[in-house]
Amino acid sequence: MTIEIRQLTADDSGDFVRPIHTAFGRPLSPEIIERLRALPELDLRFGAYDQGSIVGGAGAFTFGMTVPGGVSVETAGLTGVGVLPTHRRRGILTQLMRSIFEESHRRGQVLSALFCTEPAIYGRYGYGMASLGGDMELSTHRASFADPSLPDARVRFVTEEEGASLFPPIWDRVRRVTPGMLTRSEIWWRSRRLNDPDWVRAGRSPLARVLLELGGRPAGYALYRITTGTDRYLMTGSVDIREAIADSVPATRALWRYLLDLDLVQVAHMALMPMDHPLFFLLTEPRAMRLSIHDVIFVRLLDVPAALSQRHYEAGPPLVFEVTDAFCPWNAGRYLLADGIAKRTDQAPDLSLDVTALGSAYLGAFRFTQLALGGRVVEHTPGSLRNADIVFSADRAPWCPEIF
Numbered sequence: 001m002t003i004e005i006r007q008l009t010a011d012d013s014g015d016f017v018r019p020i021h022t023a024f025g026r027p028l029s030p031e032i033i034e035r036l037r038a039l040p041e042l043d044l045r046f047g048a049y050d051q052g053s054i055v056g057g058a059g060a061f062t063f064g065m066t067v068p069g070g071v072s073v074e075t076a077g078l079t080g081v082g083v084l085p086t087h088r089r090r091g092i093l094t095q096l097m098r099s100i101f102e103e104s105h106r107r108g109q110v111l112s113a114l115f116c117t118e119p120a121i122y123g124r125y126g127y128g129m130a131s132l133g134g135d136m137e138l139s140t141h142r143a144s145f146a147d148p149s150l151p152d153a154r155v156r157f158v159t160e161e162e163g164a165s166l167f168p169p170i171w172d173r174v175r176r177v178t179p180g181m182l183t184r185s186e187i188w189w190r191s192r193r194l195n196d197p198d199w200v201r202a203g204r205s206p207l208a209r210v211l212l213e214l215g216g217r218p219a220g221y222a223l224y225r226i227t228t229g230t231d232r233y234l235m236t237g238s239v240d241i242r243e244a245i246a247d248s249v250p251a252t253r254a255l256w257r258y259l260l261d262l263d264l265v266q267v268a269h270m271a272l273m274p275m276d277h278p279l280f281f282l283l284t285e286p287r288a289m290r291l292s293i294h295d296v297i298f299v300r301l302l303d304v305p306a307a308l309s310q311r312h313y314e315a316g317p318p319l320v321f322e323v324t325d326a327f328c329p330w331n332a333g334r335y336l337l338a339d340g341i342a343k344r345t346d347q348a349p350d351l352s353l354d355v356t357a358l359g360s361a362y363l364g365a366f367r368f369t370q371l372a373l374g375g376r377v378v379e380h381t382p383g384s385l386r387n388a389d390i391v392f393s394a395d396r397a398p399w400c401p402e403i404f
């Protein structure tokens, strides 16, 4: 069997998504193909062909991802990975990953990130678990706030059109200070967040779009769906909060009070909440969130010194890292991190680790001490684990609120 790997264009979007849609058992409609074709972020697509027929696909969105310190680093967001069950375990994904990394590296992208179906797939390609998140199931009867006073806020429903102009500036204010958050084009906003055609709604309730204003200024927004239900005439509705973003502490309190006070709702669901979400301290009973924690985003440094040199570090002594990288051998070697810049060096290493562990530390979610406890980092110079923890610490937990 000879497999041909081809770089595809937007016009090949139908081919590109066929393998992943087959894996998920999802029908592929002309609307889905057109939506993918039009997304400017989706600018890298590869297909694997057997005798002219598509049997595998993988691509990448180009995003800016905020890293600690607030720089937005150009990132290849891996997506659409699928190989038909008729062709699995013959190395097709590995060929596709090589093509994607070579092209991303050629374009000067220093990071790649992904959400995955199964984490076991991606370690071999150098991705490390880079954030944790929680899925909430909060009984709104238990959602009292420690401080019940509320700012004088106004919440109003807005149209899709208004949302497209009012929500992105709020998102951008929060994105700039939150590691893991991604840039969005106008088309992304419209086709992936704000619109609500029947085929996206898929039998669920309509999407509510609300704007929160403080002192007449847009300060927060939420996207949610309500599901009502009854059990022997008792109302058992729920709210599924798709996105709730606010740009200050008062705006956060007011937005969450609104969402948790909705009538006919007993339970509030939200996925992918960051580990430092303000609700932990807004609520009198944080355990009522009944958060189930899981790995969220995975990060791969495509260019180790360039990626390391783009994030911010706290003050600390210089550190030498010895990095292994079986899949992208151009990264392997020793790096001196000093004054926020990483350069190749011959000095003896303070710490040794694989590029996957560096991906886990990069956004600040995991400390080197924790990685060492899990056997992912070796300390050669006593005290260097602790120094690395201090130097890599970040103010905010990484948060990527949307699966791509």
Ligand SMILES: CC(=O)SCCNC(=O)CCNC(=O)[C@H](O)C(C)(C)COP(=O)(O)OP(=O)(O)OC[C@H]1O[C@@H](n2cnc3c(N)ncnc32)[C@H](O)[C@@H]1OP(=O)(O)O
Pocket: 020, 023, 078, 079, 080, 081, 082, 083, 084, 087, 088, 089, 090, 091, 092, 093, 094, 095, 114, 115, 116, 117, 118, 120, 121, 124
């Ligand atoms: C970012 C995203 O898009 S996430 C979506 C990922 N896609 C899916 O989960 C869809 C369903 N699965 C598939 O389509 C395929 O099974 C894929 C894409 C996961 C793997 O494709 P394949 O062509 O079979 O992978 P390939 O043959 O290149 O495997 C390479 C290695 O990964 C291993 N591997 C592949 N899939 C898995 C898996 N699901 N779990 C664990 N290991 C795996 C293989 O055993 C092989 O290991 P080896 O190098 O030690 O021999």
